[in-house]
Amino acid sequence: MDIQAQTQQMLSIIYQIPVGIVQTDKRGAVQEMNAMAIQYLMPHFVANQLTGENLFDLLSVVFPNALEALKSYQKPSGNILQQERFSVNHNSQNPATEQHLILTINRLDEKSYLFILDDLTELYKKEQQLFAIQQEQAVERGKFEVISGVLHDIGNAVVGFGSYLTKVKQLTKSNDASLLSKLAQFVKANEAAIGQAIGTPKAQAMVQLIDGLKAKQEDHTAKMEKAITDQMNIVAHVKDVLNIQRQYIGSESGERSLVSLRGIINDALAMQLATLEKRNIEVQTFMPDRLPPVKGDHTKLMQVFLNLIKNSVEAMDQQGGDGHTLSLELTKEQDCLVARVSDTGIGFDKPQKQQMFQRGFTTKPMGSGLGLNGCQSILQTHNATIDIDSPGPGKGATVTITYPLTEP
Amino acid sequence: MHNFEAPDLHQWLDRQNTADLDQLPYGVVQMDHSGTVLAYNSTESSYTGVDPQQAIGKHFFTEIAPCTNNFMVAGKYNEAALDETIDYIFTYVLKPTPVKLRMLKGESPNMYLVVQKR
Numbered sequence: 405m406d407i408q409a410q411t412q413q414m415l416s417i418i419y420q421i422p423v424g425i426v427q428t429d430k431r432g433a434v435q436e437m438n439a440m441a442i443q444y445l446m447p448h449f450v451a452n453q454l455t456g457e458n459l460f461d462l463l464s465v466v467f468p469n470a471l472e473a474l475k476s477y478q479k480p481s482g483n484i485l486q487q488e489r490f491s492v493n494h495n496s497q498n499p500a501t502e503q504h505l506i507l508t509i510n511r512l513d514e515k516s517y518l519f520i521l522d523d524l525t526e527l528y529k530k531e532q533q534l535f536a537i538q539q540e541q542a543v544e545r546g547k548f549e550v551i552s553g554v555l556h557d558i559g560n561a562v563v564g565f566g567s568y569l570t571k572v573k574q575l576t577k578s579n580d581a582s583l584l585s586k587l588a589q590f591v592k593a594n595e596a597a598i599g600q601a602i603g604t605p606k607a608q609a610m611v612q613l614i615d616g617l618k619a620k621q622e623d624h625t626a627k628m629e630k631a632i633t634d635q636m637n638i639v640a641h642v643k644d645v646l647n648i649q650r651q652y653i654g655s656e657s658g659e660r661s662l663v664s665l666r667g668i669i670n671d672a673l674a675m676q677l678a679t680l681e682k683r684n685i686e687v688q689t690f691m692p693d694r695l696p697p698v699k700g701d702h703t704k705l706m707q708v709f710l711n712l713i714k715n716s717v718e719a720m721d722q723q724g725g726d727g728h729t730l731s732l733e734l735t736k737e738q739d740c741l742v743a744r745v746s747d748t749g750i751g752f753d754k755p756q757k758q759q760m761f762q763r764g765f766t767t768k769p770m771g772s773g774l775g776l777n778g779c780q781s782i783l784q785t786h787n788a789t790i791d792i793d794s795p796g797p798g799k800g801a802t803v804t805i806t807y808p809l810t811e812p
Numbered sequence: 813m814h815n816f817e818a819p820d821l822h823q824w825l826d827r828q829n830t831a832d833l834d835q836l837p838y839g840v841v842q843m844d845h846s847g848t849v850l851a852y853n854s855t856e857s858s859y860t861g862v863d864p865q866q867a868i869g870k871h872f873f874t875e876i877a878p879c880t881n882n883f884m885v886a887g888k889y890n891e892a893a894l895d896e897t898i899d900y901i902f903t904y905v906l907k908p909t910p911v912k913l914r915m916l917k918g919e920s921p922n923m924y925l926v927v928q929k930r
Contacts, residue, residue, distance in 0.1 A: 415905045416861075420878060427906075436906035442879035446900060450884065455910065456901045501883075 424521030427512070432460025435516065444505065444521055451494035459519060466492045467507065474509055474517065484517075485509040489524065504528040559646045566639045573632045576625050584618040644714075647707070662697040663705065665741055665807065666734055672709035673732065679717055680730065688731040695736055698807055700786050708779045712745045712803050715775050719749025719801060739809050746802040751794035760792055783807075816928045822895070822916040825924055839927030845917075847872050847889065856927055861905045872925070879903065880925070885913065893918050899930065 418425060424441030428434055434457055437445075442456075449456040452465050463471040467490045477484045486508055493502040504527075508520040591598060591611050599607040669691065673680075680687055713730070720728040733744040752760070761776050776792065783790050787808050794801040814824040816838050825833070825840065830851055833840050839856030843849055852867035860877070867876050873886040879902065880886055888894055894917040902911045910930040917923040 419903065419905060434908050437903055437908045438906060439878035439903070442901055442903065443882045447882060447884055
């Protein structure tokens with residue numbers, strides 16, 4: 405290839421290059437211009453009633469600062485402007501047609517300037533979208549903070565309310581019924597003496613009155629105790645709901661350390677022991693003690709197993725009857741620890757399974773329905789999976805958690 | 813011969829063969845509706861420095877004349893029917909040449925960009 409052909413090829417590359425290139429004389433008259441420059445600039449020449457022969461004429465309208473920089477540039481050659489951003493719109497009525505360009509100006513020699521232009525409109529739009537998303541996320545975070553604060557305050561209030569109820573319950577025990585009962589015994593023992601003083605019929609009436617008062621007082625106390633117990637159950641339920649909600653809103657990046665799943669399951673079981681004993685539920689565990697530890701958030705994993713045990717207890721309550729069994733199993737299978745929580749509760753059929761991991765799903769009249777979905781969210785952040793199976797309605801259910809030993 | 817301004821230029825161009833087009837004193841780019849070049853006459857070639865054999869079969873707005881790939885020219889051809897004349901600038905390699913562009917599109921499977929020096 406001879407020099408001329410090479411030059412021709414080079415020129416056609418410059419012509420096609422996807423960056424606008426314009427060379428002007430010292431007064432701005434366009435000497436050379438490639439295809440991209442025409443594509444970018446022509447609409448603006450036309451919009452400003454310019455012929456396209458002089459670039460300074462256009463710059464004075466769309467980017468006057470660049471023209472000033474050029475005119476005040478003293479050196480015979482060098483860089484005047486380096487990738488300066490400016491926006492232009494050939495149709496000021498329509499913001500959608502706004503273009504965002506960057507311009508570099510070099511003085512080639514005393515007689516000519518080189519202008520390099522690039523269109524950043526797409527990039528600019530993406531930047532704006534990203535900015536909008538970030539703002540949205542900031543607002544969401546703000547909302548989360550408010551919600552989390554409110555939950556915290558409600559939580560504290562509920563705890564206060566709970567301890568107040570406990571105090572009231574204790575107070576009802578030291579009531580007047582026992583005093584009245586002593587009084588009744590005293591009056592009865594001294595009925596003859598009192599009868600001599602105020603007459604036998606009056607003394608008998610007095611004994612009856614005191615007995616009546618005592619019975620009434622005892623009845624009141626029993627009713628009050630029941631009301632308080634009911635209230636305490638409601639408070640406990642509110643606490644549960646708050647705890648589950650908190651795990652969504654609270655810190656997303658929980659502490660990750662080496663934890664023993666076996667220890668966590670045992671702790672969760674211990675916390676529910678009273679509930680299990682009260683219902684005569686037999687607990688079977690199969691958890692070898694030489695299982696490797698896993699990396700995880702102790703508190704959140706504890707919540708998972710507490711949730712699962714509670715779910716099982718509720719499923720067995722719903723099934724009714726006696727002789728229920730809760731079994732907990734933890735084994736090492738290949739690169740995973742597999743935990744299984746099985747119950748003899750109401751179980752479920754296949755169509756129901758589809759919905760079980762959906763947020764808000766519940767079979768319980770009082771349930772918040774966060775259980776399984778909440779467990780799944782927590783386990784997902786640990787790269788662990790959860791599945792639930794049942795041989796059918798009335799035949800119990802088994803939840804299987806597969807926890808990887810090596811993090812990917 | 814029809815001149816650049818002839819009202820029925822589109823229909824007339826459709827009846828010309830390649831040799832006829834090369835005789836015209838103005839540039840003619842014949843394209844199908846997708847913008848692929850079917851004919852590129854010698855006057856057009858003399859304006860731009862693009863060899864007709866290089867142009868035929870390529871996409872005009874992106875491969876041959878990226879300078880027209882904006883709403884003023886390429887964007888116009890999205891319309892179903894078009895007969896519009898505008899002032900524009902072409903380059904012979906890199907030398908700017910002021911031109912008049914007549915953009916033609918209609919029922920015919922061919923559409924045209926007709927170019928005259930100003």
